Amino acid sequence: MEKYDQLYHLYQTTDTETLRAYQEFVDLFPPLRSTVALDQWDAVRAELDERKTAISEEFPTTGETYAELAARLTREEAFTALDLYSKYDRRVNVLVLDVDETLRSAGDTDNEIPRSTLHLLTQFHEQGVPIVVVTGQTLENVKGFMIQGLGNEVVSSGNMSIVFETGNAVFTPGHGSDTKRLLYERLDPEIVAVFDAVRGRVLSDAPESVVHGCHLQGNEFNVTLKPNAEVGSEAAAEVIDEAVCHLCALVGRAVADAVGESIDDPAALARTYFARDPELARVFAEAGVSADADLEAAPEAVLDILERIDVGYYEADAVELVSLELDKATGVREAFDVLGIDDPFGIVMGDSKSDLRVMEWVAEADAGISAAPEHASQAVLDHVRAHDDLVYEPGEASSVLHIVYGLNLLAELDERRS
Incomplete structure (x- = not known):
């Protein structure tokens, strides 16, 4: 309990709020070429050092540490730090x-x-x-x-x-x-083939509204569509919802091609699979696109690929194809x-x-x-x-x-x- 008692005494008897203000001034507003600014910085630094020295003298063996704590942490932050240290007994490295x-x-x-x-x-x-x-x-x-x-x-x-x-x-x-x-x-060739196929067609095969309303982010591997409209706006929400329907359809076709399977409606199959996410299920339902394929009848090779990828949907912000691996x-x-x-x-x-x-x-x-x-x-x-x-x-x-x-x-x- 020694540290708790010493911290309690420190924050009870020291004007730590003023001390932190001095420390922040010294840290974030360094001396400028202006003589007036330099004089002010020097004065604050001198006052900061004097107050820290007083704390150091009050706690002979732990003073420098407590002075640094008081100059940077609020009382709540300091006790939270002590609680965490008492719990884990190691430093963050x-x-x-x-x-x-x-x-x-x-x-x-x-x-x-x-x-x-x-x-x-x-x-x-x-x-x-x-x-x-x-x-x-x-x-x-x-x-x-x-x-x-x-x-x-x-x-x-x-x-x-x-x-x-x-x-x-x-x-x-x-x-x-x-x-x-x-x-x-390090990914399997089939996964890479899906990403390459989707990336190459995500805009060229897109509806006109997606072509003009989105842009392809310059990722090295992920396939990410971002809205041209301001993120969070109604226009962005509308085009991203349309884009996710389009992206899922492309994924379905690309997966079927990668494993060489013939599927009647690969787009619906992919949407059905990703509709396990309630947000995507809502988007598909509001768009009126099919998402009710029979997953149990789907080829095992197709499901194996789908289980290793994901479509990330961020409302009015982005839609992207990612690897779960x-x-x-x-x-x-x-x-x-x-x-x-x-x-x-x-x-x-x-x-x-x-x-x-x-x-x-x-x-x-x-x-x-x-x-x-x-x-x-x-x-x-x-x-x-x-x-x-x-x-x-x-x-x-x-x-x-x-x-x-x-x-x-x-x-x-x-x-x-x-």
């Missing part, structure tokens, strides 16, 4: 981070990663903690904004990996022949292998069902903890709340990162004592 609606949120942060979050990621990097970014985006997109936010030195350091296109490939600069692992090249969890394991993380204990932050697979894996393997924004999918929230309840407000990913930072400080304290 890797960050596994989704980007869209996790690190950044269109609602509150203008879809940019907040500076406070970027600064914390830089601090973790400087402490040698690897960063694994896990996203459904293309490599060029995510590499571009990570370089813009963290700098090329961090991204190219050899201690950062990007799992892109929802686990299709892994990019880890500075690792020679392992710098880019194309996981989709390649997911974020698979990509994360590959990233750990490249980075040489043999005994991972990570923080997994995400909001979607694809992130849930990573969370479930680390929970089963006792390899980490999970966090999610409060607008995450219900399945993700159920998982996170059932474990450590690390749910944060949109745009506030830094709160969880602060908790992890505090957890590692507490672990370091015990490591020094031993």
Whole structure:
């Protein structure tokens, strides 16, 4: 109970709110060429150092750690960090981070990663903690904004990996022949043939409204259609619903061709199979397209392929063909292998069902903890709340990162004592 008592005393007797404000000013608003700005920064830094020194003197053996905790974590964050450390008794040695609606949120942060979050990621990097970014985006997109936010030195350091296109490939600069692992090249030829066929026909064979209302995202393997209209708009919802009907039909024909089976209505067969997802069943019903084929009468070879792929539907946002043999969890394991993380204990932050697979894996393997924004999918929230309840407000990913930072400080304290 010693740490709990000391933390309680620390936050009871110290003006930590002002201390955190000074720390944030020093971290996020560095000295400028302006003499006035430089003088102000120096004054705040001096006051910050003085207050931290006072805390250090009050706690002779643990003071520096507690001063750092007080300067960066709220009382609630500090006690959450201590609870997690008491529960797991180890530090977090890797960050596994989704980007869209996790690190950044269109609602509150203008879809940019907040500076406070970027600064914390830089601090973790400087402490040698690897960063694994896990996203459904293309490599060029995510590499571009990570370089813009963290700098090329961090991204190219050899201690950062990007799992892109929802686990299709892994990019880890500075690792020679392992710098880019194309996981989709390991798939069976029949699966690859389906993706190639669908990709080649998804726009050329599409209805006129889909041709003019969608564009094909530049993925290396997944086949993803995005609306030309603003995501979330009525126009986007309408064209994505039409696009998913078209994509499923193409998948049915491509699967039949790949295995050499003759099927009366392969489009209806594929739609029937994917209609096991209630959202897709609703879309097919509203579109008036057939989704009532006899799956039991379908050739076994066709069903075998269908069982290994999936159609992801994101209302008014996107529709994509993906391989179930390649997911974020698979990509994360590959990233750990490249980075040489043999005994991972990570923080997994995400909001979607694809992130849930990573969370479930680390929970089963006792390899980490999970966090999610409060607008995450219900399945993700159920998982996170059932474990450590690390749910944060949109745009506030830094709160969880602060908790992890505090957890590692507490672990370091015990490591020094031993």
